[in-house]
Amino acid sequence: MTKSSFSNIQSEYLALIDHNKCVRCKRCIQNCGWGTYSFGGDKILADHSKCVACGRCYTYCPEGAISIVKNPTVIRENANWSEGLIKNIWRQSETGGIVISGMGTTFKYKKYFDHILLDACQVTNPSIDPLREPMELRTYLGKKPSRLDVDLDENGEAVLKSKMPPQIELQTPFIFGAMSYGSISLNAQKAMALAARALGIVMNTGEGGLHDDLVPFGKNIIVQVASGRFGVHRDYLNSGVAVEIKIGQGAKPGIGGHLPGEKIGADISRTRMIPVGTDAISPAPHHDIYSIEDLRQLIYAIKEATDYEKPVSVKVAAVHNIAAIVSGIVRAGADIVYIDGYTGGTGAAPNIIKDHVGIPIELALAQVDERLREEGIRNEASIIAAGSIRSSADAVKAIALGADAVAIGTAALVVMGCHVCGKCNTGNCSWGITTQRPELVRRLDPEVYGERLYNLISAWSHEIQEVLGAMGVNSIESLRGSRERLRGVELTDAELKALGIKHAGL
């Protein structure tokens, strides 16, 4: 078969330079991780085919001389045969490959959070002023006994009979979702670690091990154990506040992962404890978990290795039968269940999976919370909801549907400059986030973005306090699972039933 380098696929964006404004400082050449720009002797040239609209060049152009526009050259419009479908056929016919990309799905599915409205107090009960009266966001993640066991001491004072199971204390119900060193840069992880420490929350190593530089942040870190077992050893398990077993991820339920060998440099090699340059393959399943009792086996293997001092979290993707699955996970001994909805992000996943597998976090969460309550075991584990929590409003709604806390991933990367271009898999991220190229990583200053992450979570926390105040409660636990404070709009009966909420007006 003859191979042809000719491609049908035209540039998606045009990088336009206003040569009158341009002072030829060449910052765009330096900033673009994709190699879009070059110097043509007297002016900057742009190779449009390389542009992904990541926004780095125009952000850093001192003259405002660059505009990135959608290529106006059309593929004839056809609602059935969309541009994306046509391009994928060309792409796959040219390469024979599985189409992959980074970040979450770009499909326009219904976003349930946008069809849920919040309640507020009027007259019959008072709203509370969150700026001047206490408004508690503190959240504990971990197994709670169903009842308190107390003895009375000689003075008749109650004293705890048995110690509480280990808990993670969060000052606000946010955590940073798992993003491994390898999928993102060490500087990106450091920014989250700094923010987590300042905020009194936690970040998650993801499956790529714990870099030496992050060891001092142990009190603000959850370490993850995934099927590849990268960097997993006894001391690693004991180095954070909790251990998370990753079963699945919202963006790619049921499939494994694959960090290509070219990203495995010396530092990642040391952190993942694998040789330089080999593919880091995460098998689809954990090969010691083929059934629910095997999950129990791994949960308790970890509890034994950590002397029962660390809560064990289990992360799963939201799939069709999620309520029963989570019930099984809780009964298997998990202290925390992390549920990742289908719009969650990823460093790389086949589009066939990302765009078509899983269910929305709102529905999954509502069903899980209800199921655990029906079974009388909701106290046995905390629930973390994730899968594109885009604002504090999403967080409030998730908590009212039943989550103890929410995790953010993509939003944290957006703080660091991410424009959600979805090219994380290529390793060329101009913002220094999803790349291991030293010249790109260097530009992401952990201190600067640690502070911005701190700002974002602080602002979102204040917004949650505003909502709590409007609802007339002064503690997040009075919102958690309080679906009575939610109403749906533009939702069918089936959707309302799945969410466990009433339609607005009722």
Added chain:
Amino acid sequence: MLRIKNKFNTERDISGCGLCGIINAKRVKTNGSDIKKAISIEHDRGNGLGGGFAVYGNYPDYAELYAFHIMYDNLPAKTDVEEYLKNNFIIEKEEPIPTFMTSKIYDHPYLHRYFIKPKSDRPDKLFHELGDDDFVVNSVMLINQNYDGAYVFSSGKNMGAFKGVGYPEDIADFYKLEEVEGYMWTAHNRFPTNTPGWWGGAHPFTLLDWSIVHNGEISSYGINKRYLEMYKYNLALRTDTEVITYILDLLIRRHKLPVRLALTVLASPFYQKIDKMNGDKKELFTALRQIYGSALLNGPFAIVFGYSNGMVAMNDRIKLRPLVAAAMGDFTYVASEEAAISAVCPSPDIVWSPKAGEPVIVEFEEKKIPQKGGLISL
């Protein structure tokens, strides 16, 4: 049309209110005239759509039996419920609850009372080993949920609730409470806001010996309800009072928490305060919040609740509802307004305003002086 159950299409039934309580720690009995007088001072806190009383020590002759007060919409309902009672209980005595026509209460359900105890060979014994109290709770929930036109509004021993739609002073006349004697009384004047009044929805709400009168709308109702449902409570009335009663039942009777600790769950201290406590206490209060966060009553409330050992009055943790207490000899009085107390006890030994979230607890046959939670040092 007369309504004894909440048939209104509302997720929950909320109301504003006034409340009073009188207890004699040595179980010296008084008739209902004082409590009527006190609650009538708070007339304007209600709107005539609900009033009621709970009295303890009023059935000394049947003190070992559960006294069921049941309201019926129609006589077939009575026949059905009585068949259930006969199958499961030994009925020592049954009679209409004495009522007296007043011009104010002209439309009322048929009111009947039964002094009963569960049969030792009742049919449910074939399936499980429930204690008598649990069986009574189940029976009350079963009747209230499944028997149309019937509603059990009192089920404790040597105590009873007397309530209905109307102002409390008229309800007192209707039940002729001047002729009833007890050593502890609570009273309630209701201002429902999203339903017209209904007989069952008047306070006190009772279950076994628990009786609750309550003022304020709980903002955390949604999660309190779902929390209780996990423990198989059926929240048929959709009132805050029902929620509070069941939470106390869960914490004190089923989880066996000391009363004071259980009350702490309802209005727990803020973490800011807990963090400053010493080691053991901090651990206890942190655990309390971790475990019972969903039972925290968030939002405005003041409650007076009676139980077989005494009476408790408390309000929410940021004091959004009023509560005043006073003591005179063996008597302790609590009310929404001091004037209510003053009307029946013009010169008490002490008067105080309990602090936010700190309960006033008065137990029988123990210390004469009430434990004055929130009493600013004298």
Added chain:
Amino acid sequence: MITIDAAGMHYKELNRLIREGIGKGIKKFFLENVNGQYYIGDGIKGDDVVININGIPGNDLGVFMDGPTLIVNNNAQDNIGNTMNAGKILIKGDAGDVVGYGMRGGKIYILGNAGYRVGIHMKGYNEQLPIIIIGGEVGSFFAEYMAGGIIVLLGLNDSDEFDSEYFASGMHGGTIYLRKKIDFSKYSKDVELYETDENDMNFLKKYLIDYADSFNIPSEEIMGKPFYKIVPSSARPYAHLYTSA
């Protein structure tokens, strides 16, 4: 030295006693009447700690282990040496499925047969070289995703049968040594088969002698037949599978 009668004991108690013992400086443990207790050796440290096990240990024997030696005088169950970092596990009988999953260092010697998915995703790192030697036969998916380390399959019963299918599927690192020649065409396209040379045999010799000594069998018998070596064709077997959107 301490002897623990594990009859009827829950794993939590047994493992707590072991951890406490190690904490007190005890080096030799004799566990009697073990029957199914999970996690023996879970996450324990100490290169000079030896735990002798009589009875059948439960799953996850030596999981996360970092140094000690476990000696099993009977058969053992599934997930032996799961994510193990260092140490040595001797099985004087057969082993179950998924031996040495994600194992990064240490040795697992099995006298008898082992089940499915032996050495799955085993990986070497720097000076850490995990080694599994199996005396008998193995099930299918042998060395699946193998990323590093050494697996030696002896087939000491010298049977001509070789039933393991999907052999070394996805192998992208490490080396497998076989003490018999297999019809290579039946197996993974991800690997290549070579005859061993002198260097290979010199390297292997010390492990084979250690293995033979561990089970008191003559090393000449083991080394009396030629060995073959299997290595991955590529450290990047899936490099061409994907195309970026």
